[in-house]
Amino acid sequence: MNPLEIPEIVIRRLPLYLRTLNLMAAQGQTVTSSQEIGERLGISSTQIRKDLSYFGEFGKQGTGYNIEYLREQLRQILQVSQRWKVALIGAGDLGRAVLRYSGFEEGGFEITAVFDKDEQKIGRQIGKLKVLDIAKLHEVIREQGICIAIIAVPASEAQEVADALVNAGIKAILSYAPLPLRLPSNVQVHYIDPVIGLQSMTYYLSPEQI
Amino acid sequence: MNPLEIPEIVIRRLPLYLRTLNLMAAQGQTVTSSQEIGERLGISSTQIRKDLSYFGEFGKQGTGYNIEYLREQLRQILQVSQRWKVALIGAGDLGRAVLRYSGFEEGGFEITAVFDKDEQKIGRQIGKLKVLDIAKLHEVIREQGICIAIIAVPASEAQEVADALVNAGIKAILSYAPLPLRLPSNVQVHYIDPVIGLQSMTYYLSPEQI
DNA sequence: CTTCTATTGTGCATTTTAGCACAAAGTAGG
DNA sequence: CCTACTTTGTGCTAAAATGCACAATAGAAG
Known part of the structure; x- marks a missing residue:
């Protein structure tokens, strides 16, 4: 997927998802769902799934998302793995x-x-x-x-x-x-x-x- | 015009317009155009005119907008005339x-x-x-x-x-x-x-x- | 008074964004 | 193994936002 085609508004939301996952991880949570992230942020779960789908398939049907894994993926997408x-x-x-x-x-x-x-x-x-x-x-x-x-x-x-x-x-x-x-x-x-x-x-x- | 019908994204831009007008006024400018405001903010002139049109007709064809007048109108719309x-x-x-x-x-x-x-x-x-x-x-x-x-x-x-x-x-x-x-x-x-x-x-x- | 230029406000078309709804796939419980 | 339940990823639809294009109008110049 060409980066040039990804809407800026999607990019703007990714840091919010990352921040939410960071909070969840800090509380010891290991798994989450698009619905849970959405509720915390006031964004629809569909939106979150669609945003993530621009970059790949990170979740598992029936289970949701592994927090550590999705965090690392988002860090790499946003290029904030390194400091x-x-x-x-x-x-x-x-x-x-x-x-x-x-x-x-x-x-x-x-x-x-x-x-x-x-x-x-x-x-x-x-x-x-x-x-x-x-x-x-x-x-x-x-x-x-x-x-x-x-x-x-x-x-x-x-x-x-x-x-x-x-x-x-x-x-x-x-x-x-x-x-x-x-x-x-x-x-x-x-x-x-x-x-x-x-x-x-x-x-x-x-x-x-x- | 019912406030409930005005898109939030429009409301979010109004403070930017007000801020721009404030800067212009501080430099002694008295008149401006949607194009000039737009260039400063990186927003199209059409957008600015359409945003303002939700609230009334503040400009004059051929001339543009009186800065003091439009400022006061925006202050009233945003309810920041009083402190x-x-x-x-x-x-x-x-x-x-x-x-x-x-x-x-x-x-x-x-x-x-x-x-x-x-x-x-x-x-x-x-x-x-x-x-x-x-x-x-x-x-x-x-x-x-x-x-x-x-x-x-x-x-x-x-x-x-x-x-x-x-x-x-x-x-x-x-x-x-x-x-x-x-x-x-x-x-x-x-x-x-x-x-x-x-x-x-x-x-x-x-x-x-x- | 006429012509020329500038600029607004807006109808309409286009583009962008969001959301519904569902097949696919995984889990849990018996 | 079978059924009931969850949740993803996505095609399609709907809604929202943006931008084009132009009539209307103001002012300036001659």
Whole structure:
């Protein structure tokens, strides 16, 4: 099955399935079904089976899915069996929170370099890492062979940082800055903006709750 | 036009349009077109016009949209003309980063209470707010008339917190915990999980980049 | 006043996504 | 071995979302 033919919306759901399987495995569960995964995620079981069928046949009729096996298959599909090195740009409050979040490691990512342009922050130790001068971005990224970056700088500086990242060879960016970045089409990008999420919920709140 | 008939996917895009208009307004621009908004967001102009048409006719043929006017219309549709009070649960690294992020205010939200269960953190001052004991969750939320909450606690405690929030009358939750919450259907919820975003990008990275 | 250009709002066609329903295949119990 | 029950994977159908194409209309230029 050609990867180009698999809908992006399917790819977007796979990490949710993987996360669910991780939780089940952590609780000692060994077998599950599309129905159980679906109930946890609020997705129909048919959808889950169809999504998985793009990549192969991972289940057993009458029994369901072996959790360990399906986990490993999903990890391979998503290419998170090995750990990816990630560069973090911005050592402010957000950057520090990102750095201390353990979820990245479990998900297959390791932040191996932190950058900031503020001289006050450069050189400071955060966890295992020392904050580096953003002037060394290109050099360090090339040296370490990093191809994923997280942008945690103010909106006003995000585009500039993104340009530098692309220039350094970064191929995937997760941006916390609330604006769309102008990037070459061969660079992946995902955004995280909590306000967008809140605003689409307030639409549904009844007016008397204001 | 009955709100129940408007597709959720349309509602999800409106905050993006609003954010784009805010940026344009901040740069002194007064008029725009569906094409310009679309180019910035990577969305087709037709889509934008169709989305807006669910709610009325806001543009002028030949001219486009008055930015101030369309902004105000979108704010009213999304119910963010007034500011919503928000409770934040969790005063760890993430909670503090959330608290210091200025984007919420601009988006129509004000965090007016922070809670934690850790005695070390309770009573500590963060910005204008003092961290409150989570035991007072119900009381404070009722008193202040809060109906939106942000969960920034570890995954293991998120469900417990969510239950308490629902019990206190919260109607919308933004959760940073990487797991699906079990909630009554009349409570809105959105999740933020950076790992999900990263993992759906690694799928597209070429293997030699690992 | 006429012509030219720009842009909206929308009917219709196309494409994409989701879901039903069922054959196939496995398990459990007697 | 036989029957009853589960659950997968998938062909087909239905629904949802997107995009094309164009009439309508505004404004600008001459």
